[in-house]
Amino acid sequence: MTTADPAALLTLRDVSRRFAATPTRDRRAWGRQVLRVLAGGDPAPLAEGPGVVTALEDVSLIVRRGEAVGVVGLNGAGKTTLLRVAAGHLAMDAGTVHRRGRLATLMDLTAGLAPHLSGHACIATVGALLGRDRRAMAAAAPAIAAFSGLGDALERPVGGYSSGMALRLGFAIAAHCDPDLLLVDEVLSVGDFPFRQKCLARMMVVRERAAILLVSHNLAEVARFCDRVVVLDRGRVAFDGATETGLSVYRTLAEGADASSPAGTPSSLAGPAADGPPAFLRPFHRDAARVGPLDLTWTDGSGAAVDTRPFGAPLGLRLRAPLRAPARALFVGVPLYAADGTRVSGLASDLTDAPLSADAGQTVTVRLTLPAPRLNPGLWHGVAVLHDGPGTLARQPLPPLRVTGGPSRHWGHWTPEARWSLSVSE
Numbered sequence: 419m420t421t422a423d424p425a426a427l428l429t430l431r432d433v434s435r436r437f438a439a440t441p442t443r444d445r446r447a448w449g450r451q452v453l454r455v456l457a458g459g460d461p462a463p464l465a466e467g468p469g470v471v472t473a474l475e476d477v478s479l480i481v482r483r484g485e486a487v488g489v490v491g492l493n494g495a496g497k498t499t500l501l502r503v504a505a506g507h508l509a510m511d512a513g514t515v516h517r518r519g520r521l522a523t524l525m526d527l528t529a530g531l532a533p534h535l536s537g538h539a540c541i542a543t544v545g546a547l548l549g550r551d552r553r554a555m556a557a558a559a560p561a562i563a564a565f566s567g568l569g570d571a572l573e574r575p576v577g578g579y580s581s582g583m584a585l586r587l588g589f590a591i592a593a594h595c596d597p598d599l600l601l602v603d604e605v606l607s608v609g610d611f612p613f614r615q616k617c618l619a620r621m622m623v624v625r626e627r628a629a630i631l632l633v634s635h636n637l638a639e640v641a642r643f644c645d646r647v648v649v650l651d652r653g654r655v656a657f658d659g660a661t662e663t664g665l666s667v668y669r670t671l672a673e674g675a676d677a678s679s680p681a682g683t684p685s686s687l688a689g690p691a692a693d694g695p696p697a698f699l700r701p702f703h704r705d706a707a708r709v710g711p712l713d714l715t716w717t718d719g720s721g722a723a724v725d726t727r728p729f730g731a732p733l734g735l736r737l738r739a740p741l742r743a744p745a746r747a748l749f750v751g752v753p754l755y756a757a758d759g760t761r762v763s764g765l766a767s768d769l770t771d772a773p774l775s776a777d778a779g780q781t782v783t784v785r786l787t788l789p790a791p792r793l794n795p796g797l798w799h800g801v802a803v804l805h806d807g808p809g810t811l812a813r814q815p816l817p818p819l820r821v822t823g824g825p826s827r828h829w830g831h832w833t834p835e836a837r838w839s840l841s842v843s844e
């Protein structure tokens with residue numbers, strides 16, 4: 419592990435943290451601690467021993483840009499302590515933490531929400547806590563309000579918000595503050611199912627240029643969203659690696675068996691459904707009030723439906739979206755994945771074409787043309803993501819596409835058109 423890793427946005431090295439499990443009876447020692455903290459220092463580390471609980475022990479972890487790492491463990495395993503230390507909210511007894519870039523946290527839903535202020539006013543105050551200035555927050559405010567779905571409730575004092583409403587506001591702000599590192603502690607569980615799906619879809623977008631550490635007891639969501647899982651067991655890292663294996667380790671722990679071996683029984687949670695789309699394409703989502711199911715078809719160069727294409731031949735994708743509500747800024751993103759789950763490319767219509775507006779009852783048709791994609795032979799997967807401005811209307815898997823033929827030898831996922839020149843000189 420090295421901090422020289424240029425993609426590392428969070429690096430924890432040998433981090434330990436203990437808490438007093440019993441109230442201190444040594445008034446002098448307590449007084450010394452208070453004076454230390456008042457003088458700007460950290461509390462003196464607690465020694466291991468009776469009356470002391472070890473929340474984290476020698477925890478090392480790297481989270482890189484583009485990664486979503488899930489943290490799972492039984493109650494009291496140290497997950498929240500890990501996130502608080504990672505965020506710099508809690509001092510360590512030993513070890514180091516390095517963070518790079520802008521940090522956003524979703525740990526305490528009331529953080530920055532002054533009860534007497536309206537939701538609108540809190541957008542600026544929470545934004546300031548996350549390091550954004552007023553101008554940036556004013557520009558982001560319409561998108562934040564739209565994402566939260568709180569409507570007129572944003573005029574009301576946040577002191578009267580339910581925990582789900584606080585999550586809507588808190589998540590919308592954090593996700594629109596352009597974070598490099600997003601730390602999320604279990605809070606999504608208070609959101610209703612559609613909003614949680616919306617949060618996961620939005621985190622997929624955030625993840626493209628950020629690193630995400632997500633504590634959750636919802637294993638299905640971890641399986642769908644995380645590239646990697648860290649399993650904590652009594653403050654120690656019991657496993658750090660592939661999601662499916664990590665969840666298997668966790669299940670073994672939960673069943674009370676010895677979890678020291680990562681080779682647990684394979685979990686059905688993270689794997690592809692028997693005949694459904696692969697797990698790495700998830701999460702899927704559709705705002706059914708605003709759009710019907712997307713009709714997605716691969717085509718050949720003339721627009722005829724296909725499910726197989728020869729290597730290098732022109733390829734098209736047709737998307738039809740029946741709108742159930744007006745949309746003002748429609749555009750489409752299409753991430754492409756190889757069969758092993760590697761995201762090989764991503765295409766976005768708004769890079770070259772202006773977003774569309776359309777009314778309820780209209781069907782939007784989008785055609786993507788790849789004149790010479792040169793994807794290597796094999797099975798290809800993708801997702802169509804229909805956006806309306808900052809909101810995601812739908813995130814639906816494409817039918818799989820088989821590419822055949824191609825160069826007699828090939829490596830990696832694609833073979834660009836190339837010209838060689840070989841010569842000999844005296």
Ligand SMILES: Nc1ncnc2c1ncn2[C@@H]1O[C@H](COP(=O)(O)OP(=O)(O)OP(=O)(O)O)[C@@H](O)[C@H]1O
Pocket residue numbers: 437438439471472473491492493494495496497498499500
């Ligand atoms: N402020 C504190 N004072 C004393 N003990 C604490 C404190 N914070 C955490 N602990 C202890 O540290 C251990 C780890 O707690 P932590 O909250 O990190 O666990 P967790 O994995 O997030 O648990 P859960 O799944 O129940 O939320 C627990 O034994 C807990 O009692």
